[in-house]
Amino acid sequence: MSEFVDFLKRDTSASFTDDRVAHFGNPEREIETALANVSKCPLLSLGVVSFTGTDARSFMNGQFTTDCTGIMPRHSQFSAWCDPKGRVLYIFTLYIDGDRLYAILPKAQIDSFMRRLNLYILRADVELGNLSDALIVIGLSGTSSPDTTGLDEPWDTAQRPGATRIIRQGAGPPRFMIVGPDGSARERWAALEIPAVGEIAWKTLEIFGGVPRLDERTSGRFLPQQLNLDALNALSFSKGCYPGQEIIARLKYRGAVKKRLLIATVASPTEPVSGTPIQINGSGRTVGHVLNAQRLDAGRSALSAVVEVDATVADLHIEKSKGPALRRIDLPYAVD
Template sequence: MNINWKTFLLGQLATVEDEKITFVGATNTGSKRIYPLPHLAVLSVTGKDAAKLLQGQVTCNVNDISEANSSLAAMCNPKGRAIATFLLAKKADTFLLVLPTELLETVKKRLQMYVLRSDVKITDSSDDLCLLGLFEQEQPVQPNTSEIQQNLISVNLPVSTRRRLSIMNVDQAMQFWTEQIDHQGFRKAGSDEWRYLDIVSGMPWLTTATSEEFIPQMLNLDKLGGISFNKGCYTGQEIVARTHYLGKTKREMLLAECQSSLVPEPNSTVIDKDGIGQETIGKVLLAQQDDQGCKLLVILQTTESACDNLRLQGDMQTQIKLIPFAHD
């Protein structure tokens, strides 16, 4: 995190701890809320061959990305397993990948492998660009769109009609934050609430623990517009396409909840307590505590989506209950 941005947030009564920011006296209520997002970062890809490079490495159709259209996407390994998921946006001739901070360096190195003699520059912009999340109950937006106003980039999430990400430099972020709080009626909110909203609405972020574990369809990317089946080849495309055309996705992402004081770690094992030998039937993708317990994104075998006796391995007392997604 940029030191000037961190200092500014501390002056706003923030507590900054690694990739988590909380505010003294903040409540998760109000029809307009603004969030700092230190757990997300921006990777910039520029150069005359940038689109060609990305088209050969990501699941969405890069030719459809413009200043008005963004997309969820994944970058896969040759076996079709998603290394990372990200939001792909564009400003002028620069592509911007918004992704978890912990996977930025992995994605950068992987893309760099394919640059060779191409005219492409890949830059970690996490110290130059800030990410802010905005929630507006009364201002619905069109998912998978974006816009640029006064040099600020707004990206509307594929899973929400009420939330958007804004990308800007540090000076702009401080001015924008002050304007939204002092004059536009926004309330400060912590980054964990944004993570919670991502989970309950089905935003399939990966972590170091879940990278290269799942094909994109298991993460619902096909349902969220994050896979093009009409574009040319890209790394992992053969597996992704075969799964699609044969209709053989064996696992899917679902929302669940449990009454646990401990937040399950990504890639924790989910078992069927009633199954033979209490067999493994899935994994935890993400989890976040809330006032009523814990919400989880889980990747389960499709045959187990009606199972009503799920447990975490090592915690047989806590039941995991599947619930519908809550698209905000």
């Protein structure tokens, strides 16, 4: 067990679910705190994969949706990896520290991510490493902490004491990820003298930020534009080839994006699961599916969903046309 996890279990009120800190005693209040004020969150569900070798950057550039030549010490990237049909398999944050490149993504996806990538390395000088036990990710919301000084734009990145990196996340409520060694994570945590929240609150921030996340039910199901990755600067149309590029480019230059990600709340006693159908009231026709959802309180959940563009102004309901109605929320970024 990591030193930081041992500390959280021994010396805090952290409530664990599936090896992550779900909350610190009151998830509903923590959601309110995270949305309104500065807060910190142990992101134990996230792990880190390293890319080393002389061909690491060019290999990544030939696989991922962003121009990886643009990853710099002061600028990270939101990126994705697609299958040959252009469907998104994984979504992650890329950053550099010294001569190593890194990807931050859910620990549950790392084994399959590395296994699939290794099939494409062939003779390239690239080595992948799972550093999830060595590096800890801490989330920080709000901008009142001195650690966030100078990080004004999405994916701005800075070095901080103790071999740590702090990376500003994308649109929506200000969010940052602090990545550093497990051995000094407790010290970093204690230095942040702000309220602690669990991953329930952090997931809510991401949903309201219009950030897509994939699981086993949604991986390989959507094109990048359907997840708004183009609007989140996680998609390059000017670099060389990568898996699915022709299909993705054709959607931009020859066609129209017929589905887009939206965010909403829904009055429901249970949290919708990913993949739950969305229908137009009274029609019985499925026009989309839930991507992510998080229960806000006893009778309400926040969710993101991929829905047909022509149906986004309709009266939408989950599960069936007479099910709970969606109350749409404006995205915090522009979508073409």
